Amino acid sequence: MSTLGARSESGAATAAPLPSLTLIGTGTVGAAFVSRWQRLAERGLALPRLALLANSRGAFACNGDPGHALRQAGDAAEAGRDPQTVRDAHLLRGDVVVDATASEAVAARHAEWVAHGVHVVTANKLGNGADLLRAQAIVRAARAGAARYGDAATVGAGLPLLRSIRELVAGGDRIHAVEGVLSGSLAWLFDRYDGDRPFSALVREARDAGYTEPDPRQDLSGEDVRRKLLILARAAGFALEGHEVRVDSLVPALLAQAAADGVDANLQALDDPLQRRLLEARRAGAKLRFVGRFDADGAEVGLQALPADHPLCAGSGTDNRVAIRSDRYREQPLVIQGPGAGAEVTAAALIDDVLRILS
Ligand SMILES: NC(=O)c1ccc[n+]([C@@H]2O[C@H](COP(=O)([O-])OP(=O)(O)OC[C@H]3O[C@@H](n4cnc5c(N)ncnc54)[C@H](OP(=O)(O)O)[C@@H]3O)[C@@H](O)[C@H]2O)c1
Incomplete structure (x- = not known):
């Protein structure tokens, strides 16, 4: 599988025909995100394709059925909690990464993704709520304009x-x-x-x-x-x-x-x-x-x-x-x-950010 790291570091990422979504974190919030995404899709809302789910144990292609990928993700065997699974996501410029983890390793990549043209939408507070230099790097990357950063779910679960x-x-x-x-x-x-x-x-x-x-x-x-x-x-x-x-x-x-x-x-x-x-x-x-x-x-x-x-x-x-x-x-x-709490409102805030960014 191609990796964003290799593509973006070489600067060779090309425009994807349609943006797709990678969800990292398939726990309480990740699962609520998938359910809401499915409900909205059933109601006919125009949503970007949910392409890949990842957790600390692996990455799982949705192939049009995110519910199945979520079950696979939940059933996956323990694989040593190696954040490598995140790097294996197939990301292209214009895609969206949704971070529904509390992982330091995932948050450490937010600025890099944004700088390389991949939008980041997060419930994980370790991006701009931890180290100041990391938070400032995210702001700089977003201001550079290649991609946007959606953090409405980090505080108040999407309250304005x-x-x-x-x-x-x-x-x-x-x-x-x-x-x-x-x-x-x-x-x-x-x-x-x-x-x-x-x-x-x-x-x-x-x-x-x-x-x-x-x-x-x-x-x-x-x-x-x-x-x-x-x-x-x-x-x-x-x-x-x-x-x-x-x-x-x-x-x-x-x-x-x-x-x-x-x-x-x-x-x-x-x-x-x-x-x-x-x-x-x-x-x-x-x-x-x-x-x-x-x-x-x-x-x-x-x-x-x-x-x-x-x-x-x-x-x-x-x-x-x-x-x-x-x-x-x-x-x-x-x-x-x-x-301002709970998986449902948090998942809704994440999807709102995705749609706002792609609109
Ligand atoms: N729960 C809420 O109501 C709520 C509300 C607002 C905000 N939040 C925030 O939302 C985030 C997720 O919360 P949650 O309750 O859904 O947590 P959770 O149930 O513990 O799920 C965390 C998910 O992150 C995955 N993960 C951890 N490290 C990873 C890594 N290095 N690479 C890839 N995946 C990794 C875990 O993988 P495994 O499945 O393999 O362990 C798991 O699927 C947190 O930042 C939390 O503060 C939660």
């Missing part, structure tokens, strides 16, 4: 957050501060948490409903919110490095040190500290919200007790809610709210 910030900046507005409830799972947990049930019981319920990662420490540590905040800040023109974001993790040491199979047994380590935070907030007439915030003075992620009428206290369920303050929205922030 990044788009709004970029449009404000492009229109000459200056962003002063952005703060938001950026994690659907933490939004759900603190919307529900009223002290009647221990916090750990709610975490188990959220995990069983698929709102958290299988290991809920990934959500509770604030790491996911840090990445989203970096993506928003960079879109707003703040060249923020990951280490500049102060993250106040909810995970106590005992739980942080637990082995993967010991997480459940140690979840109750969350209960007493959070019970105290809840009582303090109540005494002050406040509500607990897990918030990410940046402005010119810095960036932080953590649990905050906010006045009940604060813009971030509205919203329910897994809603994300983000307040943007700028020259234009100085007195009252621009507030964007809506479902």
Whole structure:
């Protein structure tokens, strides 16, 4: 099979007659992407051809039946988790790669693909939400104009957050501060948490409903919110490095040190500290919200007790809610709210980006 690496490095890629789609990642989001793509195709929507699915175990040609390729991908034997499978994708200038992994190795290739004329649409936050140099390389590659970069699925699962910030900046507005409830799972947990049930019981319920990662420490540590905040800040023109974001993790040491199979047994380590935070907030007439915030003075992620009428206290369920303050929205922030979590909305955001880029 031809590889993009060989073609693009030699600069010899030729225009494909019709753009085709390669989906990397066939897990929760990848599978939702394939189902949505099939539903939309059945409804007669004009979609690019879904040519290839890849995961860490191999690459699978769709041959007109992505459902079959998805089953093959799911059934494939373990092959040592070698990202080589990604390099084996047959990519031509004008094609689209959809990254539905959380893979560092795949994210490390985003800028190169865009520079070589392959559009990238991603739910993977490690492209522009990790290393600043990598994020800047992606922006430079996209500005060069050979291909575009679609990242609406990385923050707020397609809510018009990044788009709004970029449009404000492009229109000459200056962003002063952005703060938001950026994690659907933490939004759900603190919307529900009223002290009647221990916090750990709610975490188990959220995990069983698929709102958290299988290991809920990934959500509770604030790491996911840090990445989203970096993506928003960079879109707003703040060249923020990951280490500049102060993250106040909810995970106590005992739980942080637990082995993967010991997480459940140690979840109750969350209960007493959070019970105290809840009582303090109540005494002050406040509500607990897990918030990410940046402005010119810095960036932080953590649990905050906010006045009940604060813009971030509205919203329910897994809603994300983000307040943007700028020259234009100085007195009252621009507030964007809506479902910001889950495989379905994320897959929809990926397909929207694909269609926007190819339109
Ligand atoms: N789940 C959600 O609701 C949600 C919502 C918003 C955003 N996201 C983001 O979407 C991304 C995917 O999430 P997910 O929940 O679908 O994860 P997942 O179920 O764990 O699936 C990840 C997929 O990536 C593949 N993969 C990993 N490393 C790879 C590599 N080097 N080369 C090729 N494929 C590789 C895995 O391959 P194997 O199958 O071989 O392991 C798997 O198919 C993540 O970045 C996540 O943060 C998820």
